[in-house]
Amino acid sequence: MQPDANAPSHRLARVAAHLNPQMEEGAPALRPAACRAKGGAPGFKVAILGAAGGIGQPLSLLMKMNPLVSVLHLYDVVNTPGVTADVSHMDTSAVVRGFLGAQQLDAALTGMDLVIIPAGLPRKPGMTRDDLFNKNAGIVRTLCEGVARCCPNAIVNLISNPVNSTVPIAAEVFKKAGTYDPKRLLGVTTLDVARANTFVAEVLGVDPRDVNVPVVGGHAGVTILPLLSQVTPPCSFTQEEIKYLTNRIQNGGTEVVEAKAGSGSATLSMAFAAAKFGDACLRAMRGDAGIVECSYVASEVTELPFFATKVRLGRGGAEEILPLGPLNDFERVGLEAAKKELSESIQKGIGFMNK
């Protein structure tokens, strides 16, 4: 008979093993980067890379609240002991473990079903997202090499900017490793949709939860293309409203960067958006049907190899890339501008991996 782990004589030993799971395997462990005692709940194993950052911390909190998550691994190059100890005291069922520094990346990733990546530098006022390329391209490459080594079947939600280039970089990493499945690599553009829903709802005077605006293209400036002709529930806008809304949605990130005046970019709304998108991926992985979200993925919707549109999520990730649908003249002009800039960003990402 197996010893009963809940028998009083075994309970503290079980807690100790959870508190320091890597120590048992001889790897350096984070003593304070603990987990909670309860294990074995059904659900998915999720890793957040960049978990101690402005997005990473609230995202860790939100994923710890998600009942579909049974194990939550928090990885960063700084501060994970504190973040993990803190989040691990929430009385929700996910077991939380912390991992600090490059030597613990593989342990953080092994066995994961979903990997969410908000690691990397954020913008300061006056910068474009592309100005982050030199720093963030290498970070994304290193982290995705870890994914290819340790959890090649995981679904990856990539947040690090410039998303228009980091997703192509991740694809090249996975191709080189022989693990690439385009369905499992998803650039997170949910914040653009959240902003579009919010700003459109403000104009219409309705609850943003009742509005759905498809946002296609990519995730920077003119590549963010809201399809205001396809808003649900159906509605119409004046030309002036269309110009105002398009401009505000395309520059929503810059609005936050300027308001934060040097202390970073969107973190709380981004964590909310990433948690929403991560939850959609997990529900689809569980087998829920009919889950459709916008995401920047490998695509044949245009002549470009990557493009954001609505995608139908399933057990294997982005299982169906949905078409653009009918565009009006204003959107067709916007699409051409988006494609021009996107093409350069995609080539830059691919070029980084092939130089």
Ligand SMILES: NC(=O)c1ccc[n+]([C@@H]2O[C@H](COP(=O)([O-])OP(=O)(O)OC[C@H]3O[C@@H](n4cnc5c(N)ncnc54)[C@H](O)[C@@H]3O)[C@@H](O)[C@H]2O)c1
């Ligand atoms: N896709 C989107 O819609 C969207 C929205 C907002 C922000 N972003 C991007 O997300 C990224 C993070 O933003 P933030 O505000 O959280 O920044 P932040 O600086 O607050 O946090 C980034 C975290 O990444 C960590 N990090 C750096 N190098 C790492 C590595 N090699 N491995 C693991 N972790 C590493 C840092 O230690 C830090 O904790 C930025 O690139 C930002 O532009 C994207």
Ligand SMILES: O=C(O)C[C@H](O)C(=O)O
């Ligand atoms: O604007 C930024 O730099 C961060 C992010 O891409 C956003 O849209 O908020």
